Amino acid sequence: MSLQIADIHIASPLLLAPLAGYTNLPFRHLCREYGAGLCFSEMISCFGLAYGQQKTVAMLATAAEESPVSFQLFGADVGMMGKAAQLLNAMQPQLLDINMGCPVKKVTKKGAGAALMGTPKLAEEIIKKVVAVSRFPVTVKFRLGVDKTHITCVDFAKMAEDSGAAAVIVHGRTWSQGFTGTADWEYIARVKENVTVPVIGNGDIVNYQNAMYYLEKGYADGVMIGRGALGNPWVFSPAGKPATLAGRVEGALQHLNFIKKYLDTRRSFASTKNHIGRYFTNIKGSSAIRKGIYACASFSDLYHYLTRLQNQSDW
Numbered sequence: 339m340s341l342q343i344a345d346i347h348i349a350s351p352l353l354l355a356p357l358a359g360y361t362n363l364p365f366r367h368l369c370r371e372y373g374a375g376l377c378f379s380e381m382i383s384c385f386g387l388a389y390g391q392q393k394t395v396a397m398l399a400t401a402a403e404e405s406p407v408s409f410q411l412f413g414a415d416v417g418m419m420g421k422a423a424q425l426l427n428a429m430q431p432q433l434l435d436i437n438m439g440c441p442v443k444k445v446t447k448k449g450a451g452a453a454l455m456g457t458p459k460l461a462e463e464i465i466k467k468v469v470a471v472s473r474f475p476v477t478v479k480f481r482l483g484v485d486k487t488h489i490t491c492v493d494f495a496k497m498a499e500d501s502g503a504a505a506v507i508v509h510g511r512t513w514s515q516g517f518t519g520t521a522d523w524e525y526i527a528r529v530k531e532n533v534t535v536p537v538i539g540n541g542d543i544v545n546y547q548n549a550m551y552y553l554e555k556g557y558a559d560g561v562m563i564g565r566g567a568l569g570n571p572w573v574f575s576p577a578g579k580p581a582t583l584a585g586r587v588e589g590a591l592q593h594l595n596f597i598k599k600y601l602d603t604r605r606s607f608a609s610t611k612n613h614i615g616r617y618f619t620n621i622k623g624s625s626a627i628r629k630g631i632y633a634c635a636s637f638s639d640l641y642h643y644l645t646r647l648q649n650q651s652d653w
């Protein structure tokens with residue numbers, strides 16, 4: 339099974355979701371190695387990009403090995419979104435995504451993210467502008483609607499398609515749900531029945547078999563996985579997360595190697611511990627291991643802690 343978005347061939351229909359604070363270059367590259375067909379950057383502020391803010395610029399790091407990759411933009415200002423998309427033309431993603439699904443107050447109070455589902459005319463203008471200036475295929479990620487009495491995903495998807503989107507990504511929750519309740523995949527299937535561009539479904543997928551179920555039943559053309567991939571890049575392959583400590587350590591060490599390759603290990607250390615701790619859930623001794631991880635004072639401490647764990651045969 340594969341996926342095609344405009345002229346981009348994507349070898350697997352299982353995609354890594356944009357996760358602010360997590361989907362940086364090392365994690366994306368790791369997930370690609372473990373089978374993800376396409377990974378998404380964290381959301382990138384159109385203002386941060388246009389003004390060249392250092393934190394934003396750091397988010398644009400990519401490497402040929404992770405290709406294809408999609409950069410996700412957020413903002414509610416048509417001109418600024420166009421400017422940001424234009425700036426991305428000089429960079430090396432293969433796709434561009436527009437965030438119309440983020441429920442976080444800091445984003446929605448400025449009219450961006452999921453708030454755009456409440457202002458579809460503005461959403462349309464933004465999509466048209468970004469499509470007009472971008473040299474990459476543009477996708478749009480959104481939710482079912484503003485709340486359960488305003489489920490608008492089918493019309494929103496049609497609007498996005500008519501505005502030039504090359505694919506749509508639907509998270510099966512409403513804006514007002516935030517991350518509560520469960521994702522409703524029946525609405526995702528309804529979107530798929532009503533547009534011709536590929537539909538990528540998202541929400542609550544925690545293993546490969548789960549993803550395959552929705553693909554084989556025709557709910558969507560692709561499945562995007564977010565939280566289920568944290569500490570679990572194996573989610574993109576049939577065998578899944580290893581049950582053994584040695585297997586978990588192996589994945590965690592590979593992740594550390596990518597962090598070392600791409601990041602300043604000192605500055606990224608807090609985020610590194612957050613990522614690495616997640617490899618050791620639901621396993622014997624997990625709370626002691628996570629304590630051990632958090633007690634490490636440096637990247638090399640953590641590296642040695644994990645290699646010592648790997649050599650313990652009695653776990």
Ligand SMILES: Cc1cc2nc3c(=O)[nH]c(=O)nc-3n(C[C@H](O)[C@H](O)[C@H](O)COP(=O)(O)O)c2cc1C
Nearest residue numbers: 355356357358380381437509541542543563564565
């Ligand atoms: C910590 C965190 C950060 C997120 N950051 C983004 C983001 O930057 N852009 C975006 O479109 N969605 C973001 N999301 C939403 C996810 O992409 C995804 O739609 C949601 O988590 C549902 O999928 P899941 O159940 O597979 O996690 C974020 C979610 C979480 C939990």
